[in-house]
Amino acid sequence: MTRVVAELERLGLAEFLADFPGDSVDRRQWAAGARGLDGELRALAGFLLLGEPAAADRLPPALAGALPALVESGVAHRSGGEVRLLDVSLFRSAGVWLFAEPPSPFPVRHYFGRDSVALARRTGFRAGARVLDLCSGPGFQGLVAARGGARATLVELLPETAEVARLNAEINGVADRIEVLVGDLYEPLPAGARPYDHVIANIPFLPTLAAPGEEAAHDGGEDGFGVGRRVLAGLPRHLAADGTAHLTALLLQADERLVTDGELRAWAAENGYGLTVTLTERMAVDADSDLVQTTVSDHLETDPQADPEELTTAAVAMYASRGATAARLAYLRIDAGMADFRVLDRTGG
Ligand SMILES: C[S@@+](CC[C@H](N)C(=O)[O-])C[C@H]1O[C@@H](n2cnc3c(N)ncnc32)[C@H](O)[C@@H]1O
Known part of the structure:
Protein backbone atom coordinates (compact mmCIF):
# COMPACT_ATOMS: atom_id res chain seq x y z
CA MET A 1 0.00 0.00 0.00
CA THR A 2 2.94 2.38 0.57
CA ARG A 3 3.54 2.14 -3.18
CA VAL A 4 0.44 4.31 -3.58
CA VAL A 5 1.92 7.36 -1.86
CA ALA A 6 5.28 6.84 -3.59
CA GLU A 7 3.37 6.87 -6.89
CA LEU A 8 1.36 9.99 -5.98
CA GLU A 9 4.54 11.78 -4.96
CA ARG A 10 6.27 10.77 -8.20
CA LEU A 11 3.31 11.99 -10.24
CA GLY A 12 3.47 15.43 -8.57
CA LEU A 13 0.52 15.42 -6.15
CA ALA A 14 2.66 16.24 -3.09
CA GLU A 15 4.24 19.12 -5.05
CA PHE A 16 0.79 20.40 -6.00
CA LEU A 17 -0.48 20.25 -2.40
CA ALA A 18 2.68 21.81 -0.97
CA ASP A 19 1.95 25.07 -2.77
CA PHE A 20 -1.09 26.00 -0.70
CA PRO A 21 -0.44 28.30 2.24
CA GLY A 22 -0.85 27.13 5.84
CA ASP A 23 -1.59 23.44 5.27
CA SER A 24 -4.77 24.40 3.44
CA VAL A 25 -7.81 22.24 4.09
CA ASP A 26 -9.82 24.23 1.58
CA ARG A 27 -11.18 22.33 -1.42
CA ARG A 28 -12.03 25.58 -3.25
CA GLN A 29 -8.35 26.56 -3.30
CA TRP A 30 -7.48 23.14 -4.71
CA ALA A 31 -10.14 23.51 -7.41
CA ALA A 32 -8.73 26.90 -8.42
CA GLY A 33 -5.16 25.53 -8.42
CA ALA A 34 -6.15 22.45 -10.41
CA ARG A 35 -7.19 24.65 -13.35
CA GLY A 36 -3.50 25.04 -14.10
CA LEU A 37 -2.92 21.27 -14.30
CA ASP A 38 -3.35 18.90 -17.19
CA GLY A 39 -2.92 15.23 -18.11
CA GLU A 40 -2.49 12.54 -15.44
CA LEU A 41 -1.92 14.98 -12.56
CA ARG A 42 -5.17 16.84 -13.36
CA ALA A 43 -7.11 13.54 -13.40
CA LEU A 44 -5.47 12.50 -10.12
CA ALA A 45 -6.29 15.83 -8.44
CA GLY A 46 -9.87 15.57 -9.70
CA PHE A 47 -10.30 12.06 -8.29
CA LEU A 48 -8.38 12.34 -4.99
CA LEU A 49 -8.99 15.98 -4.06
CA LEU A 50 -12.11 17.25 -5.79
CA GLY A 51 -14.53 14.31 -5.61
CA GLU A 52 -14.63 13.77 -9.38
CA PRO A 53 -15.24 10.27 -10.79
CA ALA A 54 -12.39 8.42 -12.50
CA ALA A 55 -12.19 5.49 -14.90
CA ALA A 56 -10.78 2.64 -12.78
CA ASP A 57 -8.70 1.29 -15.68
CA ARG A 58 -7.07 4.71 -16.26
CA LEU A 59 -5.73 5.06 -12.70
CA PRO A 60 -1.98 4.74 -12.11
CA PRO A 61 -1.10 1.09 -11.31
CA ALA A 62 -0.45 1.25 -7.54
CA LEU A 63 -3.59 3.31 -6.93
CA ALA A 64 -5.60 0.91 -9.11
CA GLY A 65 -4.18 -1.98 -7.05
CA ALA A 66 -5.31 -0.27 -3.82
CA LEU A 67 -8.91 0.25 -5.00
CA PRO A 68 -10.32 -2.90 -3.34
CA ALA A 69 -8.88 -1.70 0.02
CA LEU A 70 -10.31 1.79 -0.51
CA VAL A 71 -13.75 0.34 -1.29
CA GLU A 72 -13.50 -2.07 1.67
CA SER A 73 -12.66 0.84 4.03
CA GLY A 74 -15.67 2.80 2.82
CA VAL A 75 -13.77 5.73 1.30
CA ALA A 76 -14.44 4.81 -2.35
CA HIS A 77 -17.37 3.50 -4.36
CA ARG A 78 -17.03 1.55 -7.58
CA SER A 79 -19.81 1.27 -10.09
CA GLY A 80 -18.98 -0.55 -13.30
CA GLY A 81 -15.76 0.92 -14.64
CA GLU A 82 -16.11 4.16 -12.67
CA VAL A 83 -14.83 4.93 -9.21
CA ARG A 84 -15.19 7.94 -6.92
CA LEU A 85 -14.30 8.85 -3.36
CA LEU A 86 -17.18 9.02 -0.86
CA ASP A 87 -17.18 12.33 1.05
CA VAL A 88 -13.42 12.22 1.64
CA SER A 89 -10.43 13.83 -0.06
CA LEU A 90 -6.80 12.85 0.28
CA PHE A 91 -5.04 15.51 2.38
C1 LIG B 1 -12.54 16.82 16.21
S1 LIG B 1 -12.43 15.17 15.63
C2 LIG B 1 -10.68 14.95 15.80
C3 LIG B 1 -10.05 14.08 14.74
C4 LIG B 1 -8.53 13.97 14.81
N1 LIG B 1 -8.03 13.57 16.11
C5 LIG B 1 -7.84 15.24 14.39
O1 LIG B 1 -7.17 15.86 15.21
O2 LIG B 1 -8.00 15.62 13.23
C6 LIG B 1 -13.09 14.29 17.03
C7 LIG B 1 -13.28 12.78 16.82
O3 LIG B 1 -13.55 12.20 18.10
C8 LIG B 1 -14.52 11.17 17.96
N2 LIG B 1 -15.12 11.04 19.30
C9 LIG B 1 -16.10 11.81 19.84
N3 LIG B 1 -16.35 11.43 21.11
C10 LIG B 1 -15.51 10.39 21.38
C11 LIG B 1 -15.31 9.57 22.52
N4 LIG B 1 -16.02 9.76 23.62
N5 LIG B 1 -14.35 8.62 22.46
C12 LIG B 1 -13.63 8.43 21.31
N6 LIG B 1 -13.80 9.18 20.20
C13 LIG B 1 -14.72 10.15 20.23
C14 LIG B 1 -15.43 11.68 16.86
O4 LIG B 1 -16.13 10.61 16.26
C15 LIG B 1 -14.42 12.35 15.92
O5 LIG B 1 -13.94 11.43 14.98
Whole structure:
Protein backbone atom coordinates (compact mmCIF):
# COMPACT_ATOMS: atom_id res chain seq x y z
CA MET A 1 0.00 0.00 0.00
CA THR A 2 2.94 2.38 0.57
CA ARG A 3 3.54 2.14 -3.18
CA VAL A 4 0.44 4.31 -3.58
CA VAL A 5 1.92 7.36 -1.86
CA ALA A 6 5.28 6.84 -3.59
CA GLU A 7 3.37 6.87 -6.89
CA LEU A 8 1.36 9.99 -5.98
CA GLU A 9 4.54 11.78 -4.96
CA ARG A 10 6.27 10.77 -8.20
CA LEU A 11 3.31 11.99 -10.24
CA GLY A 12 3.47 15.43 -8.57
CA LEU A 13 0.52 15.42 -6.15
CA ALA A 14 2.66 16.24 -3.09
CA GLU A 15 4.24 19.12 -5.05
CA PHE A 16 0.79 20.40 -6.00
CA LEU A 17 -0.48 20.25 -2.40
CA ALA A 18 2.68 21.81 -0.97
CA ASP A 19 1.95 25.07 -2.77
CA PHE A 20 -1.09 26.00 -0.70
CA PRO A 21 -0.44 28.30 2.24
CA GLY A 22 -0.85 27.13 5.84
CA ASP A 23 -1.59 23.44 5.27
CA SER A 24 -4.77 24.40 3.44
CA VAL A 25 -7.81 22.24 4.09
CA ASP A 26 -9.82 24.23 1.58
CA ARG A 27 -11.18 22.33 -1.42
CA ARG A 28 -12.03 25.58 -3.25
CA GLN A 29 -8.35 26.56 -3.30
CA TRP A 30 -7.48 23.14 -4.71
CA ALA A 31 -10.14 23.51 -7.41
CA ALA A 32 -8.73 26.90 -8.42
CA GLY A 33 -5.16 25.53 -8.42
CA ALA A 34 -6.15 22.45 -10.41
CA ARG A 35 -7.19 24.65 -13.35
CA GLY A 36 -3.50 25.04 -14.10
CA LEU A 37 -2.92 21.27 -14.30
CA ASP A 38 -3.35 18.90 -17.19
CA GLY A 39 -2.92 15.23 -18.11
CA GLU A 40 -2.49 12.54 -15.44
CA LEU A 41 -1.92 14.98 -12.56
CA ARG A 42 -5.17 16.84 -13.36
CA ALA A 43 -7.11 13.54 -13.40
CA LEU A 44 -5.47 12.50 -10.12
CA ALA A 45 -6.29 15.83 -8.44
CA GLY A 46 -9.87 15.57 -9.70
CA PHE A 47 -10.30 12.06 -8.29
CA LEU A 48 -8.38 12.34 -4.99
CA LEU A 49 -8.99 15.98 -4.06
CA LEU A 50 -12.11 17.25 -5.79
CA GLY A 51 -14.53 14.31 -5.61
CA GLU A 52 -14.63 13.77 -9.38
CA PRO A 53 -15.24 10.27 -10.79
CA ALA A 54 -12.39 8.42 -12.50
CA ALA A 55 -12.19 5.49 -14.90
CA ALA A 56 -10.78 2.64 -12.78
CA ASP A 57 -8.70 1.29 -15.68
CA ARG A 58 -7.07 4.71 -16.26
CA LEU A 59 -5.73 5.06 -12.70
CA PRO A 60 -1.98 4.74 -12.11
CA PRO A 61 -1.10 1.09 -11.31
CA ALA A 62 -0.45 1.25 -7.54
CA LEU A 63 -3.59 3.31 -6.93
CA ALA A 64 -5.60 0.91 -9.11
CA GLY A 65 -4.18 -1.98 -7.05
CA ALA A 66 -5.31 -0.27 -3.82
CA LEU A 67 -8.91 0.25 -5.00
CA PRO A 68 -10.32 -2.90 -3.34
CA ALA A 69 -8.88 -1.70 0.02
CA LEU A 70 -10.31 1.79 -0.51
CA VAL A 71 -13.75 0.34 -1.29
CA GLU A 72 -13.50 -2.07 1.67
CA SER A 73 -12.66 0.84 4.03
CA GLY A 74 -15.67 2.80 2.82
CA VAL A 75 -13.77 5.73 1.30
CA ALA A 76 -14.44 4.81 -2.35
CA HIS A 77 -17.37 3.50 -4.36
CA ARG A 78 -17.03 1.55 -7.58
CA SER A 79 -19.81 1.27 -10.09
CA GLY A 80 -18.98 -0.55 -13.30
CA GLY A 81 -15.76 0.92 -14.64
CA GLU A 82 -16.11 4.16 -12.67
CA VAL A 83 -14.83 4.93 -9.21
CA ARG A 84 -15.19 7.94 -6.92
CA LEU A 85 -14.30 8.85 -3.36
CA LEU A 86 -17.18 9.02 -0.86
CA ASP A 87 -17.18 12.33 1.05
CA VAL A 88 -13.42 12.22 1.64
CA SER A 89 -10.43 13.83 -0.06
CA LEU A 90 -6.80 12.85 0.28
CA PHE A 91 -5.04 15.51 2.38
CA ARG A 92 -1.32 15.86 2.98
CA SER A 93 -0.01 17.66 6.04
CA ALA A 94 3.16 17.29 8.12
CA GLY A 95 4.26 14.63 5.63
CA VAL A 96 1.20 12.50 6.41
CA TRP A 97 -1.31 11.47 3.71
CA LEU A 98 -4.82 11.33 5.09
CA PHE A 99 -8.18 10.30 3.71
CA ALA A 100 -10.56 12.62 5.57
CA GLU A 101 -13.53 14.89 4.97
CA PRO A 102 -13.04 18.51 3.99
CA PRO A 103 -14.43 20.98 6.55
CA SER A 104 -18.17 21.50 6.17
CA PRO A 105 -20.94 23.41 7.96
CA PHE A 106 -22.57 19.99 8.44
CA PRO A 107 -21.33 17.28 10.82
CA VAL A 108 -18.66 15.10 9.21
CA ARG A 109 -17.66 11.50 10.03
CA HIS A 110 -13.95 11.58 9.18
CA TYR A 111 -12.79 14.92 10.57
CA PHE A 112 -9.71 16.93 9.60
CA GLY A 113 -9.51 20.67 10.14
CA ARG A 114 -7.30 23.64 10.91
CA ASP A 115 -7.42 22.71 14.61
CA SER A 116 -6.02 19.27 13.72
CA VAL A 117 -3.01 20.90 12.08
CA ALA A 118 -2.60 23.48 14.87
CA LEU A 119 -2.69 20.77 17.54
CA ALA A 120 -0.13 18.60 15.71
CA ARG A 121 2.23 21.58 15.44
CA ARG A 122 2.30 21.76 19.24
CA THR A 123 3.35 18.14 19.73
CA GLY A 124 6.75 16.44 19.49
CA PHE A 125 7.61 12.76 19.86
CA ARG A 126 10.83 10.84 20.21
CA ALA A 127 11.23 7.54 18.37
CA GLY A 128 9.87 4.69 20.47
CA ALA A 129 7.61 6.90 22.62
CA ARG A 130 4.18 5.52 23.50
CA VAL A 131 1.38 7.79 22.35
CA LEU A 132 -2.34 7.65 23.06
CA ASP A 133 -4.48 9.52 20.50
CA LEU A 134 -7.98 9.88 21.94
CA CYS A 135 -10.81 10.94 19.61
CA SER A 136 -8.52 9.95 16.76
CA GLY A 137 -10.95 10.48 13.87
CA PRO A 138 -9.20 9.29 10.68
CA GLY A 139 -5.94 9.30 12.61
CA PHE A 140 -3.98 12.47 11.91
CA GLN A 141 -2.42 12.97 15.36
CA GLY A 142 -1.44 9.32 15.80
CA LEU A 143 -0.05 9.21 12.25
CA VAL A 144 2.14 12.26 12.86
CA ALA A 145 3.49 10.50 15.96
CA ALA A 146 4.05 7.18 14.20
CA ARG A 147 5.75 8.88 11.27
CA GLY A 148 8.25 10.26 13.79
CA GLY A 149 8.95 6.73 15.05
CA ALA A 150 6.53 6.64 18.00
CA ARG A 151 4.07 3.80 18.65
CA ALA A 152 0.50 5.07 18.77
CA THR A 153 -2.75 3.71 20.14
CA LEU A 154 -5.73 5.44 18.54
CA VAL A 155 -9.21 5.42 20.11
CA GLU A 156 -12.23 6.42 18.04
CA LEU A 157 -15.92 6.15 18.83
CA LEU A 158 -17.17 5.52 15.25
CA PRO A 159 -16.22 2.09 13.83
CA GLU A 160 -16.34 3.38 10.23
CA THR A 161 -13.95 6.20 11.08
CA ALA A 162 -11.63 3.78 12.89
CA GLU A 163 -11.58 1.77 9.65
CA VAL A 164 -10.43 4.86 7.72
CA ALA A 165 -7.71 5.44 10.36
CA ARG A 166 -6.46 1.88 9.72
CA LEU A 167 -6.42 2.55 5.96
CA ASN A 168 -4.49 5.79 6.56
CA ALA A 169 -1.95 3.89 8.68
CA GLU A 170 -1.50 1.43 5.80
CA ILE A 171 -0.94 4.03 3.08
CA ASN A 172 1.58 5.87 5.26
CA GLY A 173 3.50 2.66 5.90
CA VAL A 174 3.17 2.86 9.70
CA ALA A 175 0.52 0.17 10.32
CA ASP A 176 3.08 -1.81 12.36
CA ARG A 177 3.35 1.09 14.85
CA ILE A 178 -0.38 1.88 15.09
CA GLU A 179 -3.29 0.12 16.74
CA VAL A 180 -6.80 1.49 16.36
CA LEU A 181 -9.37 0.73 19.06
CA VAL A 182 -13.08 1.51 18.89
CA GLY A 183 -14.83 2.95 21.93
CA ASP A 184 -15.26 5.80 24.40
CA LEU A 185 -11.98 7.51 25.42
CA TYR A 186 -9.97 5.30 27.84
CA GLU A 187 -12.64 2.56 27.99
CA PRO A 188 -11.27 0.24 25.23
CA LEU A 189 -7.69 0.26 26.63
CA PRO A 190 -6.64 -3.10 28.06
CA ALA A 191 -6.90 -3.32 31.86
CA GLY A 192 -3.56 -2.36 33.39
CA ALA A 193 -2.30 -0.66 30.19
CA ARG A 194 1.04 0.99 30.90
CA PRO A 195 0.85 4.81 31.14
CA TYR A 196 1.63 6.67 27.91
CA ASP A 197 4.44 9.15 27.27
CA HIS A 198 2.02 11.38 25.40
CA VAL A 199 -1.76 11.70 25.35
CA ILE A 200 -3.24 13.73 22.48
CA ALA A 201 -6.94 14.55 22.24
CA ASN A 202 -8.58 16.73 19.62
CA ILE A 203 -11.98 16.41 21.27
CA PRO A 204 -15.43 17.33 19.94
CA PHE A 205 -15.93 20.68 21.66
CA LEU A 206 -19.21 22.10 20.47
CA PRO A 207 -21.79 22.63 23.22
CA THR A 208 -24.72 20.24 23.02
CA LEU A 209 -28.29 20.92 24.02
CA ALA A 210 -29.34 17.41 25.12
CA ALA A 211 -31.38 17.23 28.31
CA PRO A 212 -29.11 16.46 31.30
CA GLY A 213 -28.64 12.71 31.69
CA GLU A 214 -29.17 12.11 27.97
CA GLU A 215 -25.70 13.00 26.74
CA ALA A 216 -24.00 10.66 24.28
CA ALA A 217 -20.30 9.76 24.59
CA HIS A 218 -19.36 12.43 22.03
CA ASP A 219 -21.41 15.25 23.59
CA GLY A 220 -19.53 18.32 24.69
CA GLY A 221 -22.29 19.02 27.20
CA GLU A 222 -23.71 22.47 27.89
CA ASP A 223 -20.40 24.34 27.90
CA GLY A 224 -18.71 22.13 25.27
CA PHE A 225 -15.98 20.90 27.66
CA GLY A 226 -17.73 17.67 28.71
CA VAL A 227 -15.42 15.32 26.76
CA GLY A 228 -12.40 17.44 27.77
CA ARG A 229 -13.25 17.02 31.47
CA ARG A 230 -13.38 13.25 31.03
CA VAL A 231 -10.01 13.26 29.23
CA LEU A 232 -8.46 15.31 32.07
CA ALA A 233 -10.01 13.03 34.70
CA GLY A 234 -8.31 9.99 33.14
CA LEU A 235 -4.83 11.51 32.78
CA PRO A 236 -3.52 10.73 36.29
CA ARG A 237 -4.06 7.02 35.52
CA HIS A 238 -2.88 7.02 31.89
CA LEU A 239 -0.13 9.64 31.56
CA ALA A 240 3.44 8.65 32.49
CA ALA A 241 5.13 10.47 35.40
CA ASP A 242 7.22 12.56 32.96
CA GLY A 243 4.64 12.61 30.16
CA THR A 244 2.91 15.40 28.28
CA ALA A 245 -0.66 15.76 27.06
CA HIS A 246 -2.20 18.08 24.48
CA LEU A 247 -5.91 18.85 24.11
CA THR A 248 -8.08 21.17 22.09
CA ALA A 249 -10.99 22.88 23.83
CA LEU A 250 -13.57 25.57 23.40
CA LEU A 251 -13.39 27.63 26.59
CA LEU A 252 -15.91 30.27 27.63
CA GLN A 253 -14.79 33.76 28.61
CA ALA A 254 -16.64 36.23 30.82
CA ASP A 255 -15.08 39.48 29.58
CA GLU A 256 -11.36 38.69 29.90
CA ARG A 257 -11.72 35.95 32.56
CA LEU A 258 -11.87 32.26 31.65
CA VAL A 259 -15.07 30.78 33.08
CA THR A 260 -13.20 27.52 33.82
CA ASP A 261 -10.09 29.26 35.22
CA GLY A 262 -10.70 28.10 38.82
CA GLU A 263 -11.64 24.56 37.77
CA LEU A 264 -8.56 24.10 35.55
CA ARG A 265 -6.22 25.71 38.08
CA ALA A 266 -7.52 23.43 40.86
CA TRP A 267 -7.24 20.32 38.64
CA ALA A 268 -3.60 21.12 37.77
CA ALA A 269 -2.65 21.80 41.41
CA GLU A 270 -4.42 18.69 42.71
CA ASN A 271 -2.63 16.40 40.24
CA GLY A 272 0.76 18.08 40.21
CA TYR A 273 0.51 19.06 36.54
CA GLY A 274 1.83 22.06 34.65
CA LEU A 275 -1.09 23.33 32.58
CA THR A 276 -0.59 25.90 29.83
CA VAL A 277 -3.78 27.18 28.19
CA THR A 278 -3.20 28.95 24.87
CA LEU A 279 -6.20 30.99 23.75
CA THR A 280 -6.59 31.56 20.01
CA GLU A 281 -9.62 32.41 17.84
CA ARG A 282 -12.40 34.35 19.60
CA MET A 283 -16.02 33.44 18.81
CA ALA A 284 -19.18 35.41 19.52
CA VAL A 285 -21.96 33.73 21.53
CA ASP A 286 -25.01 35.83 20.57
CA ALA A 287 -28.09 34.41 18.84
CA ASP A 288 -26.80 35.13 15.31
CA SER A 289 -23.27 33.88 15.97
CA ASP A 290 -21.81 30.96 13.99
CA LEU A 291 -21.23 29.11 17.26
CA VAL A 292 -24.84 29.28 18.42
CA GLN A 293 -26.21 28.56 14.96
CA THR A 294 -23.88 25.56 14.52
CA THR A 295 -24.93 24.27 17.94
CA VAL A 296 -28.57 24.55 16.85
CA SER A 297 -28.06 22.88 13.47
CA ASP A 298 -26.05 20.06 15.10
CA HIS A 299 -28.95 19.43 17.47
CA LEU A 300 -31.44 19.45 14.58
CA GLU A 301 -29.46 16.65 12.89
CA THR A 302 -30.45 14.26 15.67
CA ASP A 303 -33.74 15.89 16.70
CA PRO A 304 -35.31 17.30 13.48
CA GLN A 305 -38.64 18.02 15.24
CA ALA A 306 -37.07 20.54 17.63
CA ASP A 307 -37.91 24.23 17.21
CA PRO A 308 -34.83 26.16 15.99
CA GLU A 309 -35.94 29.33 17.78
CA GLU A 310 -36.34 27.54 21.10
CA LEU A 311 -32.93 25.90 20.62
CA THR A 312 -31.34 29.27 19.87
CA THR A 313 -32.90 30.73 23.03
CA ALA A 314 -31.64 27.73 25.06
CA ALA A 315 -28.08 28.09 23.69
CA VAL A 316 -27.95 31.83 24.36
CA ALA A 317 -29.39 31.29 27.86
CA MET A 318 -26.72 28.67 28.59
CA TYR A 319 -23.96 31.17 27.77
CA ALA A 320 -25.72 33.94 29.73
CA SER A 321 -26.10 31.70 32.78
CA ARG A 322 -22.31 31.34 32.88
CA GLY A 323 -21.75 35.03 32.26
CA ALA A 324 -19.99 34.13 28.97
CA THR A 325 -19.32 37.01 26.58
CA ALA A 326 -17.23 34.97 24.11
CA ALA A 327 -15.80 31.52 23.48
CA ARG A 328 -12.16 30.86 22.66
CA LEU A 329 -10.58 28.06 20.68
CA ALA A 330 -7.90 26.88 23.11
CA TYR A 331 -5.00 24.42 23.20
CA LEU A 332 -4.10 22.85 26.54
CA ARG A 333 -0.60 21.55 27.19
CA ILE A 334 -0.12 19.43 30.28
CA ASP A 335 3.29 18.55 31.71
CA ALA A 336 3.33 15.89 34.39
CA GLY A 337 5.31 16.63 37.55
CA MET A 338 5.41 20.42 37.24
CA ALA A 339 2.50 22.04 39.19
CA ASP A 340 1.97 25.31 37.35
CA PHE A 341 -0.87 27.15 35.59
CA ARG A 342 -0.66 29.83 32.95
CA VAL A 343 -2.80 31.32 30.23
CA LEU A 344 -1.24 32.60 27.01
CA ASP A 345 -3.53 34.85 24.99
CA ARG A 346 -2.39 34.74 21.36
CA THR A 347 -4.83 37.34 20.11
CA GLY A 348 -4.11 39.98 22.74
CA GLY A 349 -7.25 39.42 24.82
C1 LIG B 1 -12.54 16.82 16.21
S1 LIG B 1 -12.43 15.17 15.63
C2 LIG B 1 -10.68 14.95 15.80
C3 LIG B 1 -10.05 14.08 14.74
C4 LIG B 1 -8.53 13.97 14.81
N1 LIG B 1 -8.03 13.57 16.11
C5 LIG B 1 -7.84 15.24 14.39
O1 LIG B 1 -7.17 15.86 15.21
O2 LIG B 1 -8.00 15.62 13.23
C6 LIG B 1 -13.09 14.29 17.03
C7 LIG B 1 -13.28 12.78 16.82
O3 LIG B 1 -13.55 12.20 18.10
C8 LIG B 1 -14.52 11.17 17.96
N2 LIG B 1 -15.12 11.04 19.30
C9 LIG B 1 -16.10 11.81 19.84
N3 LIG B 1 -16.35 11.43 21.11
C10 LIG B 1 -15.51 10.39 21.38
C11 LIG B 1 -15.31 9.57 22.52
N4 LIG B 1 -16.02 9.76 23.62
N5 LIG B 1 -14.35 8.62 22.46
C12 LIG B 1 -13.63 8.43 21.31
N6 LIG B 1 -13.80 9.18 20.20
C13 LIG B 1 -14.72 10.15 20.23
C14 LIG B 1 -15.43 11.68 16.86
O4 LIG B 1 -16.13 10.61 16.26
C15 LIG B 1 -14.42 12.35 15.92
O5 LIG B 1 -13.94 11.43 14.98
